[in-house]
Amino acid sequence: MIEVDNVHKSFGETKVLKGISTVFEQGKTNLVIGQSGSGKTVLMKSLLGLIEPEEGTISYDGQFYWDLSIAERRDLRQDMGMVFQGSALFDSMTVEENVRFPMEMFTKNSMAEMQDRVDFVLERVNLVDAHKKYPSEISGGMQKRVAIARAIVMNPKYLFCDEPNSGLDPKTAILIDNLIQEITKEYNITTIINTHDMNSVMEIGEKIIFLKNGFKEWEGTNKEIFKTDNEAVTNFVYSSELFKKVRQMYIEERN
Numbered sequence: 001m002i003e004v005d006n007v008h009k010s011f012g013e014t015k016v017l018k019g020i021s022t023v024f025e026q027g028k029t030n031l032v033i034g035q036s037g038s039g040k041t042v043l044m045k046s047l048l049g050l051i052e053p054e055e056g057t058i059s060y061d062g063q064f065y066w067d068l069s070i071a072e073r074r075d076l077r078q079d080m081g082m083v084f085q086g087s088a089l090f091d092s093m094t095v096e097e098n099v100r101f102p103m104e105m106f107t108k109n110s111m112a113e114m115q116d117r118v119d120f121v122l123e124r125v126n127l128v129d130a131h132k133k134y135p136s137e138i139s140g141g142m143q144k145r146v147a148i149a150r151a152i153v154m155n156p157k158y159l160f161c162d163e164p165n166s167g168l169d170p171k172t173a174i175l176i177d178n179l180i181q182e183i184t185k186e187y188n189i190t191t192i193i194n195t196h197d198m199n200s201v202m203e204i205g206e207k208i209i210f211l212k213n214g215f216k217e218w219e220g221t222n223k224e225i226f227k228t229d230n231e232a233v234t235n236f237v238y239s240s241e242l243f244k245k246v247r248q249m250y251i252e253e254r255n
């Protein structure tokens with residue numbers, strides 16, 4: 001569980017996060033949504049310990065990042081896995097080398113131990129024949145699976161995913177969403193996903209935080225987002241005619 005309490009962050013005169021408080025729950029897919037520029041990336045960087053808030057606190061199962069020693073922060077960072085937008089794989093490394101990389105950086109495991117773990121996580125993301133391939137030789141969806149495998153190879157307690165669906169076709173996007181949700185449940189991870197994808201909101205939005213101009217405008221579940229009267233949320237989520245109709249049908253069905 002990650003608890004965010006009254007977090008403020010400015011760049012120069014520009015206030016970007018204006019008192020964000022929320023709880024990202026363990027074993028759940030927590031989604032952060034909001035228009036471009038609303039502060040999602042700055043919040044995620046703050047959660048990753050890359051940006052220090054001027055005010056407010058962030059605690060990870062009771063540990064306050066900025067109160068820890070350098071060594072303790074390093075340990076905590078090893079509990080964090082990250083799936084970057086666009087996968088961010090190393091082009092010159094094979095799939096298995098990419099996945100092994102964090103272990104080579106942060107552990108003293110033997111090659112055999114690392115190989116066992118690489119085999120395990122690649123199997124978990126349903127990639128059994130791609131070990132020796134290079135990123136350029138596999139599809140975008142497979143690259144995303146490799147990125148997920150690399151993010152979980154160190155057994156993280158916290159998993160951060162920045163736009164994990166960007167660039168994927170809708171069907172592959174849903175498979176990736178489902179995979180992230182399954183892994184979240186299976187390993188009881190606190191997962192936070194920045195997304196623009198409304199399918200993700202509907203499918204895996206167990207907890208959704210909606211940011212607007214640096215404020216938390218709304219939070220709730222994917223079931224609640226269908227029913228909310230908050231105009232900023234409905235304008236954002238139901239900006240397309242299709243989603244407006246889906247919402248209407250859902251509300252009528254319930255009445």
Ligand SMILES: Nc1ncnc2c1ncn2[C@@H]1O[C@H](COP(=O)(O)OP(=O)(O)OP(=O)(O)O)[C@@H](O)[C@H]1O
Binds near residue numbers: 037
């Ligand atoms: N290092 C920085 N220096 C100055 N301003 C910054 C910095 N990082 C972010 N900002 C500003 O903070 C605001 C929020 O940016 P942020 O990247 O968090 O938005 P976002 O919601 O992630 O947008 P998008 O959906 O487009 O990724 C923007 O106005 C941005 O210009």
